[in-house]
Amino acid sequence: MMDRRSPLQRLFELHLPLLVIVLFALGPYVWMMMTSIKTNTDIGAWPVRYWPQAFTSEHYHALLERTSFGGNLVNSFIIATGACMLGLSVSLPAAYAFSRYRFRGRRLLMTQFLVINMFPIVLIIIPLFVLMRNIGLLDTFIGIILGHSTFAVPFSIWMLTSYMNAIPKDLDEAARIDGATTLEVLRLIILPVIMPGLVTTGIYIFVTSWNEYLFAMMLSGQNVRTVTVALQLFIGEFSVQWGLLTAAGTLIALPVTLLFLLVQKRLVSGLTSGAVKS
Amino acid sequence: MTTASDTEPAPPLVLTPYLFLLPAMLVTLAVVLWPVAETVWMSLHNFILFKPRNVPFIGLGNFWRLLHDEVFWLSLGHSLVWISLVVGLQFLLGLATALLLNQSFWWRSLARSLVIIPWALPSVIIGLTWTWMYDYNVGVLNDVFLRFGLIDKPVAWLAQPNSAFFSIVVALIWQGFPFFAVTILAGLQTISAELYEAADIDGATRFQRLRFITLPAIADVIATALLLRTIWVANSLDVILVMTGGGPGYSTYTLPLYAFLKAYSGMEFGYGSALAIMLTLLLLLVVFIYVRRAARELDQ
Numbered sequence: 157m158m159d160r161r162s163p164l165q166r167l168f169e170l171h172l173p174l175l176v177i178v179l180f181a182l183g184p185y186v187w188m189m190m191t192s193i194k195t196n197t198d199i200g201a202w203p204v205r206y207w208p209q210a211f212t213s214e215h216y217h218a219l220l221e222r223t224s225f226g227g228n229l230v231n232s233f234i235i236a237t238g239a240c241m242l243g244l245s246v247s248l249p250a251a252y253a254f255s256r257y258r259f260r261g262r263r264l265l266m267t268q269f270l271v272i273n274m275f276p277i278v279l280i281i282i283p284l285f286v287l288m289r290n291i292g293l294l295d296t297f298i299g300i301i302l303g304h305s306t307f308a309v310p311f312s313i314w315m316l317t318s319y320m321n322a323i324p325k326d327l328d329e330a331a332r333i334d335g336a337t338t339l340e341v342l343r344l345i346i347l348p349v350i351m352p353g354l355v356t357t358g359i360y361i362f363v364t365s366w367n368e369y370l371f372a373m374m375l376s377g378q379n380v381r382t383v384t385v386a387l388q389l390f391i392g393e394f395s396v397q398w399g400l401l402t403a404a405g406t407l408i409a410l411p412v413t414l415l416f417l418l419v420q421k422r423l424v425s426g427l428t429s430g431a432v433k434s
Numbered sequence: 435m436t437t438a439s440d441t442e443p444a445p446p447l448v449l450t451p452y453l454f455l456l457p458a459m460l461v462t463l464a465v466v467l468w469p470v471a472e473t474v475w476m477s478l479h480n481f482i483l484f485k486p487r488n489v490p491f492i493g494l495g496n497f498w499r500l501l502h503d504e505v506f507w508l509s510l511g512h513s514l515v516w517i518s519l520v521v522g523l524q525f526l527l528g529l530a531t532a533l534l535l536n537q538s539f540w541w542r543s544l545a546r547s548l549v550i551i552p553w554a555l556p557s558v559i560i561g562l563t564w565t566w567m568y569d570y571n572v573g574v575l576n577d578v579f580l581r582f583g584l585i586d587k588p589v590a591w592l593a594q595p596n597s598a599f600f601s602i603v604v605a606l607i608w609q610g611f612p613f614f615a616v617t618i619l620a621g622l623q624t625i626s627a628e629l630y631e632a633a634d635i636d637g638a639t640r641f642q643r644l645r646f647i648t649l650p651a652i653a654d655v656i657a658t659a660l661l662l663r664t665i666w667v668a669n670s671l672d673v674i675l676v677m678t679g680g681g682p683g684y685s686t687y688t689l690p691l692y693a694f695l696k697a698y699s700g701m702e703f704g705y706g707s708a709l710a711i712m713l714t715l716l717l718l719l720v721v722f723i724y725v726r727r728a729a730r731e732l733d734q
Binding site for chain 2 (some may be wrong): 167170171173174177179180181183184185187188191200201202203204208242245246247252253256257259262263265266267268269270271274275276277278279282283284285287290303304305306309310319338360363366367368369370374384385387388392398399402405408409410412413414416417418421424425427
């Protein structure tokens with residue numbers, strides 16, 4: 157498309173408005189990170205001191221030495237990895253069935269996985285708490301991982317089915333003619349081709365599980381507290397120590413932002429493949 | 435709907451696909467379908483967590499109580515305003531961002547990556563950074579607004595009933611507009627350049643190009659994104675929970691938050707379940723429309 161606008165016009169109609177939007181998107185995030193490396197004097201200054209007099213890592217030291225945050229990071233990592241593993245391992249065969257077979261109940265089952273992804277969390281979380289309490293899974297890794305599979309499984313099934321549908325069926329058939337069994341087709345033909353999609357889906361589950369708050373709060377106690385629950389407790393406990401709180405926030409946000417940026421292009425194409433088919 | 439499989443003879447009943455589906459079905463049954471059935475059961479009982487031996491069946495009593503519960507109607511009203519404001523403004527800002535990003539300029543791919551960042555952040559962080567920015571004593575927003583003369587003295591944004599609600603709305607818009615931006619952008623990129631060239635030859639203005647080419651071409655994407663987002667926003671309660679916990683007073687109560695607080699703080703699992711079911715019923719129509727659209731994909 158030809159753009160006949162003058163550079164000045166482009167400045168006012170494109171660069172400046174977009175710059176404002178980017179600053180809006182980035183501002184709160186950058187402000188949190190900036191606060192975490194300011195001294196308490198600079199943080200408490202009024203009017204606000206935008207560029208601090210000195211930078212410090214004291215809040216990070218305090219956070220990791222005086223609180224249980226280091227352990228919380230490990231818990232969150234274990235849970236997010238577990239949710240990712242569980243989600244992918246049960247969803248990959250399910251997606252293969254949906255993509256490659258036509259069977260009775262297919263439409264109903266697929267719709268079911270779509271609908272349960274839309275259920276309000278409050279509909280599931282209350283009885284899930286009672287259930288976990290009754291079978292003794294409260295405050296365990298397994299309990300929270302299972303809680304997170306409520307969104308991880310349906311989401312992965314839809315994403316993986318959509319990626320798998322993009323793989324030509326001729327590939328399977330050629331392998332079958334050569335005598336491959338169903339499992340061999342899945343392992344030797346589908347898996348290598350779908351690997352980027354699998355990684356994208358896995359990272360998205362990891363990020364969602366890492367970020368999740370409600371299930372983690374309901375289903376955890378002292379033992380397996382995640383970073384989001386810990387941070388929320390810190391907000392109550394260290395209410396005015398913004399340096400410490402924003403340091404915790406930065407440590408939580410940084411890894412997931414990087415992961416997200418890594419996969420965002422492929423993620424969007426997977427998420428929108430249904431909506432944007434021409 | 436006519437599909438390929440309708441015209442062919444019915445598929446033979448093979449076991450393989452069901453075996454492949456079994457693990458996913460078992461997990462779903464245990465952590466979603468069973469709990470939902472439990473919720474329905476609990477909603478019909480006066481189930482209070484610390485009285486596990488005394489759970490009388492009260493039929494639709496919880497729902498009857500709900501109709502006469504002022505806080506329910508208040509929360510429902512908030513939810514409706516909340517959904518229309520948050521989804522509407524997220525969409526408008528997302529659309530504007532997508533239209534800007536769909537042009538070619540040198541920092542486009544950088545801008546696209548940066549704009550997406552709020553989407554990746556957990557609700558607790560959103561609550562934390564915005565609470566920090568809204569801070570009464572040393573918050574950056576009071577400072578900026580004072581400098582620009584928009585307010586004459588610091589405002590306690592989250593402590594006053596009127597401003598608390600809208601302050602959270604702003605935080606939620608921030609969190610959600612990148613989703614619209616990238617989804618709509620993906621839609622915009624499927625429009626063929628020839629359409630625009632033809633419009634240029636016909637002497638169409640830029641507004642006419644937007645109105646008659648761009649918007650019709652992405653109407654489908656927009657509808658899907660709006661439906662999906664409406665469901666998410668209607669269900670979401672964590673940012674409110676983190677920022678105000680519903681307060682001050684009941685000024686930031688929404689329906690899912692009320693259901694959650696009833697169960698979590700009030701231990702009234704029966705009544706909380708009834709509220710959750712009410713929310714689900716109210717959302718059912720939106721979910722139904724969305725699922726019908728998404729299901730068109732099933733038969734490919």
